[in-house]
Amino acid sequence: MSWLVTGGAGYIGTHVVRALDAAGMQPVVLDDLSTGIESFVVGDTPFVRASVLDTAAVIAALIEHNVEGVIHCAGYKFAGESVKYPLHTYQQNVDGTRSLLEAMAVAGVRLLVFSSSAGVYGTPSSPVVTEQTPTEPESPYGESKLIGEWLIRDQVRATAGTDAALAATSLRYFNVVGSGFRDVWDASPHNLFPKVFAAIEAGNAPQINGTDYDTPDGTCVRDYVHVSDLAHSHVAAARMLAAGRGLAPVYNLGSGAGTSVREIVDAIVAVTGTSLVPIEAPRRPGDPARIVATGDLAADDLEWKNSHSVREMVESAWASHPHGS
Known part of the structure; x- marks a missing residue:
């Protein structure tokens, strides 16, 4: 079967x-x-x-x-x-x-x-x-x-x-996000990591939209x-x-806590080694401060665990990213 x-x-x-x-x-x-x-x-x-x-x-x-x-x-x-x-x-x-x-x-x-x-x-x-x-x-x-x-x-x-x-x-x-294999990558031109990687490779600084939200570091928190x-x-x-x-x-299948945009951008800057300084821009209309999903039920029934750190997510994505393509 x-x-x-x-x-x-x-x-x-x-x-x-x-x-x-x-x-x-x-x-x-x-x-x-x-x-x-x-x-x-x-x-x-x-x-x-x-x-x-x-x-x-x-x-x-x-x-x-x-x-x-x-x-x-x-x-x-x-x-x-x-x-x-x-x-x-x-x-x-x-x-x-x-x-x-x-x-x-x-x-x-x-x-x-x-x-x-x-x-x-x-x-x-x-x-x-x-x-x-x-x-x-x-x-x-x-x-x-x-x-x-x-x-x-x-x-x-x-x-x-x-x-x-x-x-x-x-x-x-x-x-x-991320990858479990060097030969598999997120090829979508619309998803966050490949978009930011492509921008950095083109010499464009990553952008943070909104730094005054009611969150620990002022930027949006997402799952x-x-x-x-x-x-x-x-x-x-x-x-x-x-x-x-x-x-x-x-x-x-959620983290229950989420990750801020600044945490993501800081990790991308560190992992890629870029000297580009992130740009802080105004909020985008309609962006809520925080949206995350709990994973408690899935943890009980489906062995769900968000087991990778932000750094590990970025490192694995960058390692599999087809550089220069």
Whole structure:
């Protein structure tokens, strides 16, 4: 029996695939390479080049590789860009999830871990997010992830008590950084670390927006989690489902404390060795002082632990960053 990872040639998906392999859980990669990188798939891991939108191709992959469960990482993950391209976002994230669920039903695959997002919370009234925090997404990306959770919830309800009962859980998280491998990096042009690294290499100083917030050092505090820690809990969730253990419908994978923008920038300056002096700029409209997610429930059920320091997050990201590219 194997586990299919959709989007398994992407930054997060690759870490999940390698964590599955390390756990002896026989990963299979399905990715259309729209943002994934084929060289991230190493060894004898089976690779199916296909989109989750191609229901027939997903059915064939599930049957051919004797798949026991799916970790669904595929999707259009750019919140800011989703505002410009809402139809594309909904196609990839909503119809992609619907297509996957249909394929799983046809192939008789009954275990699913959904890589969701803390973007479903929008800008919460409380600075600390729990699983009970109301979901009020503010971008098509966040909305599409929430709809994906609803689709899964409804399929779980519809199949409950039958031989085809779906067991599933969704994992929500904020900013994923770092790398567990020198040959895997965050290739997104929209994510914080690659953007700052590229700016420094181009001779542009990193910028801090707002230094007068009600936080310990005056800068915004956000949740950053290391991608290896994230992958570990995805695999733990898969392992628990395979063992027949009942899991909560959703879990937050969060630090509970967060990291300030200044802490991140200071670590990047130290690790990269740049002589560029960070620029302090005014606040950006709409930036709350602090948003972090608790990880208590996931710590109890999914072996969740934010085990990397800020310095380790930056060092691992910088070590894997394709310098000069």
